[in-house]
Amino acid sequence: MGIKISIFLSAIIGLLCAFKIFSYLSVPSYQSIIHINRDHDIKIYRDKFGVPHIQAHSLSDALYAQGFVQAQDRLWQLHIRKMASQGRLSEIFGERTLKVDQYFRSLDYLDSARRIVNQLSIEGQQLFQAFIDGINQGRNSFTLLPIEFQLTRSNFIEWEIYDMICFIKFMALTTMNDFHFEMMRSSIKEFDLETIKYLTGIGPDNLFDIETTTINQQELKEQTHLYSDEFYNIKSPSNIQVADLMQSYKFLIDNVIPLSVGSNSWAVHGNFTNTGYPFLASDPHLENGLPSQWYQSTTTFPNGEFIAGGAVVGLPYILSGRTKSLAWGITISYADVSDLYEEQLKEIDGKMHYLFQEKWYPTKEKVELIRYDDKIYEMKIHRTHHGPILNFYFDDRGTKTIKQLEKTYSLRSLIDIDDNYGPEAMIRFIQGTDLSEQLKLLKKVVYPGLGMIFASQKDIAYMIVGKQVIKSGHPDDYGFIKKGWNGETEWLGFIPENEHPIIINPPKGFVATANNRFFPKNEKYHTNWNINPTGRAHRIYQVLSEIVPNKVNYEQMKQLQLDTVDSYAKQSWIYFKKFIQSEYFKEQMDSWDFNLTIQSKQATLYMLFEHYYSQSFKNLPPRWSQTYNFDSFFFLELTRFKENGKWCLPYTCSQLLNQAVDKAVEHFKQLPKQEWGNNHKKFQGHFTFKDKFLGIFDREIPFGGNRRTPSVSTLDISSVPFRGLAGANYRMLVSMAPGDVGQFIVDGGVSGNPLSEHYDNQLSLYAEGKYISMYQKQFEKLTLLKKVEQSEDL
Numbered sequence: 001m002g003i004k005i006s007i008f009l010s011a012i013i014g015l016l017c018a019f020k021i022f023s024y025l026s027v028p029s030y031q032s033i034i035h036i037n038r039d040h041d042i043k044i045y046r047d048k049f050g051v052p053h054i055q056a057h058s059l060s061d062a063l064y065a066q067g068f069v070q071a072q073d074r075l076w077q078l079h080i081r082k083m084a085s086q087g088r089l090s091e092i093f094g095e096r097t098l099k100v101d102q103y104f105r106s107l108d109y110l111d112s113a114r115r116i117v118n119q120l121s122i123e124g125q126q127l128f129q130a131f132i133d134g135i136n137q138g139r140n141s142f143t144l145l146p147i148e149f150q151l152t153r154s155n156f157i158e159w160e161i162y163d164m165i166c167f168i169k170f171m172a173l174t175t176m177n178d179f180h181f182e183m184m185r186s187s188i189k190e191f192d193l194e195t196i197k198y199l200t201g202i203g204p205d206n207l208f209d210i211e212t213t214t215i216n217q218q219e220l221k222e223q224t225h226l227y228s229d230e231f232y233n234i235k236s237p238s239n240i241q242v243a244d245l246m247q248s249y250k251f252l253i254d255n256v257i258p259l260s261v262g263s264n265s266w267a268v269h270g271n272f273t274n275t276g277y278p279f280l281a282s283d284p285h286l287e288n289g290l291p292s293q294w295y296q297s298t299t300t301f302p303n304g305e306f307i308a309g310g311a312v313v314g315l316p317y318i319l320s321g322r323t324k325s326l327a328w329g330i331t332i333s334y335a336d337v338s339d340l341y342e343e344q345l346k347e348i349d350g351k352m353h354y355l356f357q358e359k360w361y362p363t364k365e366k367v368e369l370i371r372y373d374d375k376i377y378e379m380k381i382h383r384t385h386h387g388p389i390l391n392f393y394f395d396d397r398g399t400k401t402i403k404q405l406e407k408t409y410s411l412r413s414l415i416d417i418d419d420n421y422g423p424e425a426m427i428r429f430i431q432g433t434d435l436s437e438q439l440k441l442l443k444k445v446v447y448p449g450l451g452m453i454f455a456s457q458k459d460i461a462y463m464i465v466g467k468q469v470i471k472s473g474h475p476d477d478y479g480f481i482k483k484g485w486n487g488e489t490e491w492l493g494f495i496p497e498n499e500h501p502i503i504i505n506p507p508k509g510f511v512a513t514a515n516n517r518f519f520p521k522n523e524k525y526h527t528n529w530n531i532n533p534t535g536r537a538h539r540i541y542q543v544l545s546e547i548v549p550n551k552v553n554y555e556q557m558k559q560l561q562l563d564t565v566d567s568y569a570k571q572s573w574i575y576f577k578k579f580i581q582s583e584y585f586k587e588q589m590d591s592w593d594f595n596l597t598i599q600s601k602q603a604t605l606y607m608l609f610e611h612y613y614s615q616s617f618k619n620l621p622p623r624w625s626q627t628y629n630f631d632s633f634f635f636l637e638l639t640r641f642k643e644n645g646k647w648c649l650p651y652t653c654s655q656l657l658n659q660a661v662d663k664a665v666e667h668f669k670q671l672p673k674q675e676w677g678n679n680h681k682k683f684q685g686h687f688t689f690k691d692k693f694l695g696i697f698d699r700e701i702p703f704g705g706n707r708r709t710p711s712v713s714t715l716d717i718s719s720v721p722f723r724g725l726a727g728a729n730y731r732m733l734v735s736m737a738p739g740d741v742g743q744f745i746v747d748g749g750v751s752g753n754p755l756s757e758h759y760d761n762q763l764s765l766y767a768e769g770k771y772i773s774m775y776q777k778q779f780e781k782l783t784l785l786k787k788v789e790q791s792e793d794l
Contacts, residue, residue: 027756028072028141036137038064049772050750050758054299059431062299062307063127063316064134070295071138074313074752076148077291078135079156080688081314082163085170086110090372092154098372105368107173108381108388109415113165119420120161127427128161131316135159146753148688167314168423169415172448174286175466176413178479178530179338181629186340186481190619195646199620201532201632202479204521208635209533209568212541214451214462214518219506225499228524262515264536264561264710264728265320265329265453266544267460270736272509274553277737278455281557282320282329283728284310285712289687290699290760291752294320294730296744298775307430308774310730310744313752317426320732322742322774325433327455327734331513334531335449337469338413339491341386341484345408354384355485363389386412386484410484412491414467419446435459436504443500451513457736462503462511464518467494468527475529495525509548512540514710515628532628535568535708542567543710557733562769564705568635569606570594576638579654585609585661598677598704607680607706608664610634611717616656617647625717631708667720677702682713682724684748684763697754701767703727733771743771 030050036042040057042065047053052069056062071078083089087104089097120128136158145156185200198206221227263284270277286293297318298308309321320329344355345363353360363382370377382389389410422445432438435456442452442465449466471478473489482489495501501519503511516537519528543560544552573589580586585605592602613634614625624630637645641653648656668674686697703724707714714726727747734742747766751758765772 027751027753030758036065036068044069047772049762050756051296051298051772052750053775054297055301056299057302059427060127060130062301063131064137065299066297066311066316067131067134067136068138068141069134069297070311070313071135072141073750073756073758074291074295075139075142075156076146076688077313077752078159079149079154081167081170082157082159085166086163087368087370090370090377092152094373098370098377101370101372102377102379103390104170105370105379106381106388106390107411107415108366108368108383109169110166111366112416112418113162113169115418116165116420116423117162119418121424124424124427125161128164128316128423132159132161132164147755151689164314164316165423168448171312171315172415173413175332175334175448175450176338176415177334178336179340179411179413181627182340182479182481184621184624184627184629185479187621188619191646197476197479198636199629199633199647200479200624201629202476202530204529206632206636207517207533208632208639209538210517210521212516212533212538213520213528214511214513214516214537215501215503215520216506216508217520217522219503220520220522223503223506224501226495226501226519226523226525228522262334262534262536262712263329263331264512264514264540264712265331265451266510266512266540266560267327267329267453267455268510268544268548268552268557269460269505270458272548272552274551275735275737275740277457277735277740278327278460279552279554279557280322280327280329280453280455280460280734280736281561281732282453282734283561283712283731284320284330285714285727286729287726288682288684288724288729288747289690290684290697290748290754291687292729292746292748294746296730296746296750296774300775306775308741308744309732310746318430319426320730322734323430325456326430326435326438327736327742328429329453329732331451331453332515333449333451333464333466333513333518334515335464335466335468335518336478336527336530337447337449337467338411339386339471339478339489340481341384341410341412342481343384343386343389343408343410343484345382352382356385357485357487361385384410384484386410387416409481414447414449414469417446422446435461439463439502443497451515451518453511453513455734455736457738459505460511461505462513464501468500468525469494470525470527475526478526479530495527508545510544512544513537514540532632534628535566535631536710536712539563539565539567539708539710554733554735558769558771560710561728561731561733563710564596565710566594566596566606566706566708568631568708572635572638576641576657579641579657580661581658582661582665585665596676596705596709598675598680598702600676600704601674603676603704604671604674604679605664605668607676607715607717607722608667608720609660611720611722612663612667613657613660614717616660619647622718626714676704679720680704680713680715680722680724682727682747682767684760686754699748699760699763701763703767731766731771732774734774741773741775744774745771 030046034044042061043055045053054065087101090101139156188196201207204210265282267278267280273279294310295313296310300306305324307318307323309318311318352363366381368379387410425442425445428441429438445465446467452463452465454461470492477489514534514537516534517528517531547556588602588605596603643653645653681700682703684699689697703713705711705713712727713724715722715724729747732744745766746762749758749761
């Protein structure tokens with residue numbers, strides 16, 4: 001027995017020693033100032049959270065250092081993003097990711113990325129190459145690659161500018177959710193078209209809270225050229241029909257259609273703050289995970305200029321941050337810039353043709369090769385004038401040819417365009433000081449579709465970045481799969497640059513956006529027609545409208561960013577409580593302030609009700625209840641209430657409502673712990689090994705809010721306990737007063753290496769609503785630390 005115990009203890013000690021050695025070899029040192037000898041001496045200091053603070057003499061050196069530190073901290077994330085954006089995951093994971101690769105290859109944007117690389121300006125090529133060189137040099141600083149490379153037996157492949165452009169297109173694709181919703185709407189066959197429009201939020205009359213818009217009616221009239229009294233004078237009839245969907249719709253829903261994610265951002269003008277200078281807040285929302293979606297850094301220059309904030313790993317830009325003169329925050333605009341078209345095909349003289357306005361045109365053809373498990377999958381891609389035919393969706397394995405299908409769909413989207421200007425736009429923007437002049441630089445950007453908030457020391461502004469599409473046909477039809485052969489719903493062009501909306505210093509004293517409708521219903525091009533409202537925007541506008549007239553302070557900005565009040569739920573309760581039979585439920589709701597704090601028990605009861613109510617509609621797609629489409633329907637129902645709605649059959653709607661309430665109450669009373677934080681966790685799963693290896697790479701924290709609260713949690717409403725799947729991955733608060741900089745925090749840590757102390761060391765602060773400083777003034781005092789010399793020939 002003693003020998004067995006000794007062997008066991010020796011094995012444990014051996015594993016611990018191996019773990020320590022592996023950690024030492026695969027995690028960079030955070031204890032010293034790194035010097036990189038390039039054009040000038042670049043210094044990189046890490047604060048106690050591992051956040052890099054860079055001293056550079058030029059923008060080129062700064063971008064080199066940004067690439068270097070991203071590689072040091074997020075090498076595996078860089079590798080995965082490169083391979084995913086090019087449809088090459090199967091080279092790592094084999095056949096199990098073949099469908100995902102087929103999907104992204106079928107979008108056919110890789111040739112466009114190559115053309116964009118060749119069209120970059122000389123300055124742009126030099127700056128982006130500096131970033132790429134930094135990434136590749138950062139990889140060379142490793143003695144041993146991070147553990148994910150070992151577990152997958154893969155090697156890092158050096159980056160090129162082309163990889164960065166592909167990833168820009170990949171990220172832009174995540175902002176184009178409307179074509180996914182077209183699929184979802186078009187898959188509903190159980191109801192007539194008008195009912196489907198009501199259920200899925202088509203047109204302003206079928207939307208809840210169309211009043212909360214980023215640009216209000218007065219601003220649309222006075223600061224844009226987009227107002228029209230003829231908005232409702234739409235001459236084209238609506239003649240869309242519900243389409244049959246591809247066989248692999250379920251796979252698409254489960255694996256590709258994104259969650260209803262988004263972002264919040266707002267700024268308050270200096271006339272309405274206690275400092276006399278603007279405040280800006282930004283918290284982008286993407287899928288939860290580790291490492292964090294965002295990467296923090298600060299760079300200072302000898303002339304006193306600096307840039308600080310959060311970057312998306314794989315891109316050289318600070319996408320939410322500030323310089324000495326300017327600050328900015330980003331959100332997804334949810335603009336309607338992608339459309340699915342059903343195509344009619346036939347073979348003529350051995351070549352595939354498609355029908356358009358009674359004529360047959362040849363498709364453009366190409367072949368893509370996907371490598372996996374020492375095999376090669378050959379994939380033929382066809383194009384119509386709309387865009388690539390999504391042949392990945394032909395069947396569950398993606399193996400049928402085009403002519404074997406009854407239904408074929410092509411995708412028209414902005415990522416199909418060669419955006420030669422866009423990649424350099426943010427690099428140019430950060431180099432200026434005059435906000436109104438710098439905003440003009442962003443008008444030419446094609447994608448991604450962003451709603452951006454800006455501030456300088458004297459101005460605040462809102463701007464939609466990315467092209468807005470003008471279409472023919474009735475705007476109701478924009479929300480469904482369209483007939484590609486009749487030419488009735490085609491792209492006509494974009495909102496002209498001289499009409500591109502920018503709102504500067506509005507009279508209300510603030511600008512704010514939270515993925516909500518950006519225009520009121522009188523916008524003349526109908527680009528806003530089917531965009532759903534968000535409860536986050538409603539609450540943010542509600543609070544700002546109350547506090548702005550009384551001089552906002554920095555603490556109030558923070559409190560709003562951490563706010564967990566569901567204002568939609570609060571507003572609707574007074575309408576639907578009269579239909580509720582359960583006295584217990586009514587007592588609980590009447591005594592609640594609709595604040596979903598982690599301590600709140602009523603929050604759990606309400607969300608259980610929403611869970612059971614969303615499950616009542618068996619004829620609707622499962623993912624429907626996870627979208628803002630559901631929110632609009634949900635609160636329209638609770639406030640308008642149609643007793644005999646077709647969607648409630650064979651019951652009445654009040655019966656469905658009370659069945660959901662009764663199930664929620666029964667479930668709630670059986671819970672051993674009823675607080676919201678015990679029943680709702682923000683899940684931070686490792687992006688590659690989520691729920692693997694006994695969850696050692698994953699983290700989970702009690703969390704407040706839901707998808708309608710400013711402190712957001714896009715949770716899985718379909719299962720209990722509730723798991724938060726997306727949220728504010730990065731929070732930033734900025735003061736533009738002289739001498740102030742700001743604070744930020746991520747929902748993990750700066751490192752992507754699970755063996756690093758900085759893998760999750762900001763998560764507890766994040767959970768407590770705390771922040772860390774963006775700018776370290778003590779940098780120069782740390783030169784007594786031991787220096788680690790790095791050169792480009794490591």
